[in-house]
Amino acid sequence: MYIVIRTQLYLTEEQHRRLKGRAAAAGRTLSDEVRTAVDQHLYGDDQDREAARVRRRAFAERMRARPGWVREETGEAYVERIRAAGARRLDELEGQWHGP
Secondary structure: OOOOOOOOOOOOHHHHHHHHHHHHHHOOOHHHHHHHHHHHHHOOOHHHHHHHHHHHHHHHHHHHOOOOOOOOOOHHHHHHHHHHHHHHHHHHHHHHHHOO
């Protein structure tokens, strides 16, 4: 089984721009580009690198098969979507507290 762990990292503007450009050119996600770069750094021999590539590809295929799992949105759009959901939930709770 291939398990991923969600993490946050900080990139320079140039690193982000270049990774995003490479991902777009290859039709891949930014996350996949980051995992590829990490694998290239960690795995020295071709056999280990190939095994990691196979695991990544299998994971990506499973995620694409899940409706709504992979979102192609900017960080700004993500934050706005989360804020809007939070505001809607707050309105619901306030309505329950104060009544109609």
